[in-house]
Amino acid sequence: MGMKGVYLTTYDVKNQSDGVAKKILSQIKCFQDVDIDMEIVDANHMPISKYFSWRKKMAKVFSTAYTTGCLYDYLIDKIDLKKIQFVYVRKGYCDMKQIRSLKKIKKINPVIQILMEIPTFPYDQEFGGRRKILAIPRDKKARMYLHKYVDKIVTYSNDKKIFGTPTLRISNGIDYERISLKSSSCNHEGIHLIAVAFLDYWHGYDRLLLGMAKEQELVRKNGLVFHLVGDGRALASYKQIVKENKLEKHVMFHGRLYGEKLDAVYNECDIGIDTLGRHRVGISYNSTLKGKEYCAKGLPIISGVTTELDSMNCTYYYRVPANDDPISIKEIIQFYHRIYDGKDPKLIAKSIREESKKYFDFPNTFAPIVEYIKKNAVHETFKSYEVPK
Structure with missing residues (x-):
């Protein structure tokens, strides 16, 4: 039996x-x-x-x-x-x-x-x-x-x-077979960031929005766009920050997306934004599910909490301090250029997916x-x- x-x-x-x-x-x-x-x-x-x-x-x-x-x-x-x-x-x-x-x-x-x-x-x-x-x-x-x-x-x-x-x-x-590699045609201009979540205060995306508000000249000059996919109790406060700082051209609120519609947004993005506020609920280490989805999609990751990637010396991973300070847009732009300058974005996406699959499939x-x-x-x-x- x-x-x-x-x-x-x-x-x-x-x-x-x-x-x-x-x-x-x-x-x-x-x-x-x-x-x-x-x-x-x-x-x-x-x-x-x-x-x-x-x-x-x-x-x-x-x-x-x-x-x-x-x-x-x-x-x-x-x-x-x-x-x-x-x-x-x-x-x-x-x-x-x-x-x-x-x-x-x-x-x-x-x-x-x-x-x-x-x-x-x-x-x-x-x-x-x-x-x-x-x-x-x-x-x-x-x-x-x-x-x-x-x-x-x-x-x-x-x-x-x-x-x-x-x-x-x-x-x-995450089941890598269920998630398609993002298309990296680079038809878009600028630097596109994405966060997919059921938005709560501990996601800390207000830190990124406030960083964009603080460094608006860099945001405009580099064509930086932040795509927020999802809803939740933090959504209203995020929209308020965007409105107060006139960031409407640089922050896109997509609501909940699934399947091909979600894939279409992923295809336009260059970097995945993991949680930036886990310290707000007393968490200093977190193995996030969303971070693994970014890996499977072939996206570099920015995180505000220690993860497994900290000990793996990943070139496609960047961790910001676990505090409530606005995120440095200058550092995000530098990270983007370290990853993509002079390289084929399709090969970068494929490499991120294949390397991470060994650990996170x-x-x-x-x-x-x-x-x-x-x-x-x-x-x-x-x-x-x-x-x-």
């Missing part, structure tokens, strides 16, 4: 306009490629839970921890956990209901492996409003117990332990997780309900 696992997430993995959903399917495929039978418990299973109606109402007030509880209900009530070797959980907010569910899972099958992925760590400062006031205290209480039931925490940080649980440290990866980044499961999960069906003493 082959190995079986369950992937539990509050995301709807069928929503392929969602980058996280695509990543989750890539993770699942990595397990399936080594003949592990995977069952998905995602947002589509929430209405099946007998507690869904009540928890959905509570989630609107408190946090997604309540709807996550529905997924655990489904997992315990509908799946024979004695025949499951591991559960992979993508963590949202946690509460004591989830801790009790994890305890119950271990009671049903004491040898089952439970892995919990924490996409961003630390995360307490990422959210504001009701989530911070109501959800974080509940999460802080519950996560004190995670080490009792979670075997490994999967992290993209450098932490060896999180909440008392040993970690498996990996890089964020999904099967390579997720391999340590698959190997851990193959080595540590008990392959046989668990026979007893009794917890060994």
Whole structure:
């Protein structure tokens, strides 16, 4: 009998306009490629839970921890956990209901492996409003117990332990086969930058906008254009900066774009802008998913947080200081010329993609997780309900 696992997430993995959903399917495929039978418990299973109606109402007030509880209900009530070797959980907010569910899972099958992925760590400062006031205290209480039931925490940080649980440290990866190399025809004039994100204050793109406002002569002289793709709660403040500083000719707000429309904007751009404000939420190291997409597209990258690329001596990577100062436009222009002057942009894009693929193509980044499961999960069906003493 082959190995079986369950992937539990509050995301709807069928929503392929969602980058996280695509990543989750890539993770699942990595397990399936080594003949592990995977069952998905995602947002589509929430209405099946007998507690869904009540928890959905509570989630609107408190946090997604309540709807996550529905997924655990489904997992315990509908799946024979004695025949499951591991559960992979993508963590949202946690509460004591989830801790009790994890305890119950271990009671049903004491040898089952439970892995919990924490996409961003630390995360307490990422959210504001009701989530911070109501959800974080509940999460802080519950996560004190995670080490009792979670075997490994999967992290993209450098932490060896999180909440008392040993970690498996990996890089964020992306499926290079799903992302086309950008066209580098160089039909455009000037220097074109791109940022693709669900815009929040910790992305820090206000720093770049303020830098453009401060050095407008350089912006105009070099034809610098910043393409912002996406929306989110920081969008209004970004538009205000642009309006106040008369940057409308140099900042393009595209809204959300997908597929060919997104590719068309990428094709016009020379440099990808990664997060510039992670220090605002207490993060000093981050393996960003968006940075990997820029690599797959063949774009040089500017980042405001330490990433794997800092230790790789990449010529196509430039890191700016992790503070709230306006970004130096002069330094961006110098970086552009170091990359492109006297070189074929098509060859540059191809080189960036091929070199980064060795490190960040999904099967390579997720391999340590698959190997851990193959080595540590008990392959046989668990026979007893009794917890060994």
